[in-house]
Amino acid sequence: MGNTLGSSIEELQACESHQWYKKFMTECPSGLLTYYEFKKFFGLRNLSETSNAYVKTMFTTFDMNDDGFIDFMEYVAALSLVLKGEVQQKLRWYFKLYDIDGSGCIDRDELLLIIKSIRAINGSANEMSAEDFATMVFDKIDVNGDGELSYEEFMEGVQNDEMLLKTLTESLDLSHIVQKIQGEMIAPT
Numbered sequence: 196m197g198n199t200l201g202s203s204i205e206e207l208q209a210c211e212s213h214q215w216y217k218k219f220m221t222e223c224p225s226g227l228l229t230y231y232e233f234k235k236f237f238g239l240r241n242l243s244e245t246s247n248a249y250v251k252t253m254f255t256t257f258d259m260n261d262d263g264f265i266d267f268m269e270y271v272a273a274l275s276l277v278l279k280g281e282v283q284q285k286l287r288w289y290f291k292l293y294d295i296d297g298s299g300c301i302d303r304d305e306l307l308l309i310i311k312s313i314r315a316i317n318g319s320a321n322e323m324s325a326e327d328f329a330t331m332v333f334d335k336i337d338v339n340g341d342g343e344l345s346y347e348e349f350m351e352g353v354q355n356d357e358m359l360l361k362t363l364t365e366s367l368d369l370s371h372i373v374q375k376i377q378g379e380m381i382a383p384t
Contacts, residue, residue, distance in 0.1 A: 219267050230263075234250060243315055248308065250312075252292055252309070282354070289349075289353075289363060293306055295309070299345070300343035300344060301349060302344075303329055303330075306329045306332060310329060328362075336349065336352025
């Protein structure tokens with residue numbers, strides 16, 4: 196009759212999708228998540244101006260059709276990337292996130308803004324200052340020394356430097372937010 200393991204996995208994925216849809220529609224009955232609802236949805240309150248700018252940039256990268264809203268399919272795509280995405284996919288998303296002005300390159304100020312914002316949101320103490328970290332990144336991967344990281348420099352540089360890859364991956368780990376949402380979905384109603 197077919198592969199029972201395959202159908203079990205499909206059933207689990209369907210169940211998980213149903214839970215995500217239920218959570219999304221409960222929080223956002225219109226089916227379109229605004230920036231304000233996005234912040235509320237992920238429990239992001241009382242953010243500094245810098246952190247707010249970062250969250251806005253994140254919202255914009257998830258809004259794939261640039262209509263000012265995140266619909267359910269964009270929401271699922273974003274969560275899938277965060278939870279299950281391959282390194283290359285995540286790095287492409289990180290590049291888009293860091294390239295705040297959409298110029299196709301990341302300059303030092305953009306990188307510094309994102310690093311400061313991530314640290315403010317995560318609330319974690321770091322051994323290295325944001326400025327020193329940004330300088331280190333540029334020293335390591337700005338191959339042509341022009342003060343900007345092209346997509347190619349970023350992708351190759353981060354993938355070839357285990358410490359940078361680990362740091363970027365950990366700094367943008369949203370699993371704690373996803374776990375919070377999953378906990379709310381599973382909790383008795």
